[in-house]
Amino acid sequence: MLEIRWHSRAGQGAVTGAKGLADVVANTGKFVQAFAFYGSAKRGAAMTAYNRVDDQPILNHEKFMRPDYVLVIDPGLTYTADITANEKESTKYIITTHLSKEELLNSQPKLQGKDVYVVDCMQISLDTIGRAIPNAPMLGALMKVSGMFELDYFQNAMKKVLAKFPQKIIDANMAAIERAYNEVK
Amino acid sequence: MVKKIKNLKEFSLSNDRFEGANLMCPGCSHNIIVREVLNATDDPVIVATATGCLEVCTAVYPKTSWDVSWIHIGFENAAVAAATVSAAYEVMKKKGKLPPATQKMVDEGKEPKIVAFAGDGGTYDIGFQSLSGAFERGHNFMYVCLDNEVYANTGGQRSSSTPIGASTTTSPAGSVSYGEKMMKKSMVEIMADHGAPYVAQVSPSKWKDLVKKVQKGFEVYGPVYINAQSACTTEWKHAPEDTIEVSDLGVDSCVWPLYEIINERDEHGIIYSTKLNITYRPKNKIPVEEYLAAQPRFRHLFKPENRHIIDLWQKAVDTRWEYLQRREEAGV
Amino acid sequence: MAKKYELNEVEVWDGNMAAAHALRQAQVDIVAAYPITPSTPIVQNYSKFLADGYVDGEFIMVESEHSAMSGCVAASAAGVRAATATSSQGFALMVEVLYQASGMRLPIVLAVVNRALAAPLNVNGDHSDMYLGRDAGWINLCSYNPQEAYDLTLMAFKIGEDLNVRLPVMVHQDGFICSHTAQNVRPLQDEEAAEFVGEYKPVNTMLDVANPVTHGVQTEEDWHFEHKARQHHDLMNSFDTIKKVFNEFKERTGREYDLVYTYKMDDADVAIFALGTTVESARIAADQMREKGIKAGVVSLRVLRPFPFKEVAEALSNVKAVAAMDRSAPGGTFGALFNEISAALMAHGKAPIMLNYIYGLGGRDTTINMLKEVYEDLDKCAKAGEAVVPLQQFLGLRGPKLSFY
Amino acid sequence: MAKDLKEVKSIDEIKDLGWNEIIPGASLFSFTEPVENVVEVPEEERPYAPTNSHEWQVGDWRVEKPVYNRDLCIDCQFCWVFCPDISILSRDKKMIGVIYEHCKGCGICVEVCPTNPKSLLMFPEHMDNNEALNMWPKKEEKK
Structure with missing residues (x-):
């Protein structure tokens, strides 16, 4: 079973991102789960979302998770949220930041020695989508880091998930995914 | 389809859809009101009733006093019950799935009229939320409040319709109390302010006025509120045969003014005119004291120490009567 | 005519979306609803379906849950299909009308997204609302995941509307853990679902002006008892219809449902008896216990009401120790599951060691490790041949261990 | 079933x-x-x-019953419209009589009757209607 934890602020699209990923993965015949921790706090509050992916039907309903991937889509959460909670030795971190990987590790020492990737999903989403919704670029980065799907395949699959949106928005998301895919380090 | 009723003789040709051998008190106004409302139309009628005297006395298993479809759910939900029956009717009409007999009536221009009956407890108090919601949503139905100013079904407790000075079982008059302390809530205006196309106050003793208003209500599309004075022999404590006389005293003293408020709306539902019409002006406006004296629920007000409440009553009634007349003159 | 909704063979739906699609496919005539977390998305989704032309009926956004259920009662008595959804405080506000719906024998469907009851206020999942309504005379179906929330909601219409049943049906799913968790769901196509559910069969409709009917009578002591007896009789006998509908559904989809759910109970020595999503998590715990040589199994109710008294006893007939997992504050006694299971076992001459765990209140995470602890307790007791741990324990609670008896 | x-x-x-x-x-x-x-x-x-x-019937609730005198009636229908118990039988605009099975004896019909003397009067329940009609009062002088 593959497990993913998203760190986000409410409104940044982590739940939509997690569900979009689940949609794409489900189309390959795998079993998926996408959920989130909700509190009463509104837009802007730190929150977490989760994915599970497996070849078997997913029976596990515990919220507790030892993630294979931790996706941080808001730059500030690297410093304020417990992003390393319940980590494994093999846990991979993909972190939204404008810093280089080195600068990031210096600014957040607890990430040192871990398998960390950086990508500026915030800037990418501003440039492509025009709004700070960093979920789509993070999925692009995840594809690159995990090798889960080829970029083409994933983009086509995401087009179907986004089918209800205007073409302009779909195109912007595709551009965001591609840029992050190429830029993640 | 408006039923033609020129006079009482013509009205008496009506075949009642409300039956005798129900269990209401002898001399109860509720029954008179129900008959006048149902007989005001020859179209099919469907009724929802809140818990209360009317409900517990007309549908006690295994007998029903209704020759129209009827539903009771609870104390506080007659409005939503009627409103949803109305919605269900419209859905089935749209889907073309009405029962054949009903469809036939509709084809003949006889649309079912959906009417809710509730007492003042079920209207002014516990049912107010449901009533307000149903009116705001604009369902097509008529809501008739049988206003006897007291929780009669549970043994005479005060409601927010109980007028000042009335002795009830929870606002009893005593050596240091003149009874109910609050003025009655102005339900008619409250319901008119929901934007309902038609709202009126009626008394069963003025049958023609009542029938005319009910017919007007049936003619408009949207929620209609009728506040009906319902003299209660048990809780107002007058003799059963005096029901009509006590009702007349209420109307002729202007304690129970008969009037209507019409909200005229354009095709978008925007109200462009609100008109209040007084529909009955007593030739001789009698003193409130005569109305109070006819009902032992006010007997204690005639003690010297409580006379000031009678004066207050008169002042309140005069002020309100003035207010209604000024609104009518101003056309608002 | 409503538009057909294009569905994939596999959709990724959360429990709310699954329930909303089931309501849509049943082409409910009247949905009267009031929003409350976590069931809100069901009625939001439904109103969107309506806005996009996928439903022909009417969505009435009333001013309270009390009116939501009252509206469903009136609509159902009027002779149309009615359904709604709620949770927690909204469910509590509905309770008065729940009894009226069942007493009036109206086949309303209520999607209940289980949530804790205040105070303190909490929007997360537990079974307080389910327990509050369990004696309201409704058929209660329990789902453990979004697929089942969909399946059981569709089946609820067919069960409740059966002329031998004519009772309202609740379908429970866990707040958030199911309602907001997207998983693979294999829906029926619209026409197939419509064919399965069937046209609504109005009984004594108020809209038939030629046959006036009186609904919601008063009864005195001379009749009330007979009507409640008839209602109980028909609820108890609804097992036959429930099984029939489960079978028809299996023939159509291959998905199998039974009154009681069991996992690895053939040779189990110890069993967890739970409701909701915990049932599936417990399967993982049971498998892990079996790797350690402990014969663990899982039992649950698919049908909470009517209570499958005999089948529960049968399912547990060979175990040595059972943990009844109650996800609701027990309010001064043992949990309801504990009491009901114990009664079923005793009446059938079985006496395994019975433990009661209060867990997961207000959405407290129920982990596989916690469930394994329960199995460890059960194993200890089974091996000792008597209860060597307290009979009632609070699981996953901060502070000193809380237990009774 | x-x-x-x-x-x-x-x-x-x-x-x-x-x-x-x-x-x-x-x-x-x-x-x-x-x-x-x-x-x-x-x-x-x-x-x-x-x-x-x-x-069904509720006639036994009565202590007194209204007796109808056709000779005095002007068919105004006040008794019909104000009877709470649908107990005034009126056909073709004519008052026919009282439905005693449903009349609870409230006396409203008598009170609202405008004729002088009244066309409806309350009599003890046990009294024969013909006897009552024989006892009918004369026209009252206006005071």
């Missing part, structure tokens, strides 16, 4: 029904067969179900 209350022929039969014979939901029917437009059917022609209160 529940006994269809529409098939029950008499009030006595209803009283004997067991729990297994009653209609689920305690629904009651007004008529034994469809009545297409009930307002066009006078009560004497309606197929009343035994579950319709029309078929």
Whole structure:
């Protein structure tokens, strides 16, 4: 079973991102789960979302998770949220930041020695989508880091998930995914 | 389809859809009101009733006093019950799935009229939320409040319709109390302010006025509120045969003014005119004291120490009567 | 005519979306609803379906849950299909009308997204609302995941509307853990679902002006008892219809449902008896216990009401120790599951060691490790041949261990 | 299967029904067969179900009964419109009499009767109506 934890602020699209990923993965015949921790706090509050992916039907309903991937889509959460909670030795971190990987590790020492990737999903989403919704670029980065799907395949699959949106928005998301895919380090 | 009723003789040709051998008190106004409302139309009628005297006395298993479809759910939900029956009717009409007999009536221009009956407890108090919601949503139905100013079904407790000075079982008059302390809530205006196309106050003793208003209500599309004075022999404590006389005293003293408020709306539902019409002006406006004296629920007000409440009553009634007349003159 | 909704063979739906699609496919005539977390998305989704032309009926956004259920009662008595959804405080506000719906024998469907009851206020999942309504005379179906929330909601219409049943049906799913968790769901196509559910069969409709009917009578002591007896009789006998509908559904989809759910109970020595999503998590715990040589199994109710008294006893007939997992504050006694299971076992001459765990209140995470602890307790007791741990324990609670008896 | 209350022929039969014979939901029917437009059917022609209160009686509630004097009546229909118990039988704009099975003896009909002397008066329940008519008072002088 593959497990993913998203760190986000409410409104940044982590739940939509997690569900979009689940949609794409489900189309390959795998079993998926996408959920989130909700509190009463509104837009802007730190929150977490989760994915599970497996070849078997997913029976596990515990919220507790030892993630294979931790996706941080808001730059500030690297410093304020417990992003390393319940980590494994093999846990991979993909972190939204404008810093280089080195600068990031210096600014957040607890990430040192871990398998960390950086990508500026915030800037990418501003440039492509025009709004700070960093979920789509993070999925692009995840594809690159995990090798889960080829970029083409994933983009086509995401087009179907986004089918209800205007073409302009779909195109912007595709551009965001591609840029992050190429830029993640 | 408006039923033609020129006079009482013509009205008496009506075949009642409300039956005798129900269990209401002898001399109860509720029954008179129900008959006048149902007989005001020859179209099919469907009724929802809140818990209360009317409900517990007309549908006690295994007998029903209704020759129209009827539903009771609870104390506080007659409005939503009627409103949803109305919605269900419209859905089935749209889907073309009405029962054949009903469809036939509709084809003949006889649309079912959906009417809710509730007492003042079920209207002014516990049912107010449901009533307000149903009116705001604009369902097509008529809501008739049988206003006897007291929780009669549970043994005479005060409601927010109980007028000042009335002795009830929870606002009893005593050596240091003149009874109910609050003025009655102005339900008619409250319901008119929901934007309902038609709202009126009626008394069963003025049958023609009542029938005319009910017919007007049936003619408009949207929620209609009728506040009906319902003299209660048990809780107002007058003799059963005096029901009509006590009702007349209420109307002729202007304690129970008969009037209507019409909200005229354009095709978008925007109200462009609100008109209040007084529909009955007593030739001789009698003193409130005569109305109070006819009902032992006010007997204690005639003690010297409580006379000031009678004066207050008169002042309140005069002020309100003035207010209604000024609104009518101003056309608002 | 409503538009057909294009569905994939596999959709990724959360429990709310699954329930909303089931309501849509049943082409409910009247949905009267009031929003409350976590069931809100069901009625939001439904109103969107309506806005996009996928439903022909009417969505009435009333001013309270009390009116939501009252509206469903009136609509159902009027002779149309009615359904709604709620949770927690909204469910509590509905309770008065729940009894009226069942007493009036109206086949309303209520999607209940289980949530804790205040105070303190909490929007997360537990079974307080389910327990509050369990004696309201409704058929209660329990789902453990979004697929089942969909399946059981569709089946609820067919069960409740059966002329031998004519009772309202609740379908429970866990707040958030199911309602907001997207998983693979294999829906029926619209026409197939419509064919399965069937046209609504109005009984004594108020809209038939030629046959006036009186609904919601008063009864005195001379009749009330007979009507409640008839209602109980028909609820108890609804097992036959429930099984029939489960079978028809299996023939159509291959998905199998039974009154009681069991996992690895053939040779189990110890069993967890739970409701909701915990049932599936417990399967993982049971498998892990079996790797350690402990014969663990899982039992649950698919049908909470009517209570499958005999089948529960049968399912547990060979175990040595059972943990009844109650996800609701027990309010001064043992949990309801504990009491009901114990009664079923005793009446059938079985006496395994019975433990009661209060867990997961207000959405407290129920982990596989916690469930394994329960199995460890059960194993200890089974091996000792008597209860060597307290009979009632609070699981996953901060502070000193809380237990009774 | 529940006994269809529409098939029950008499009030006595209803009283004997067991729990297994009653209609689920305690629904009651007004008529034994469809009545297409009930307002066009006078009560004497309606197929009343035994579950319709029309078929029952409350006459024994009375202490006094209204007696009707046809000779004085002007058919104004005040008694008809204000009777709470649908107990004034009026046909073709003519007052015919009192339905004693349904009259609870409230006396409203007497109070609202405008003739002088009144065309309806209350008499003790046990008194014969002809006897009552013989005792009818004379016209009252206006004071």
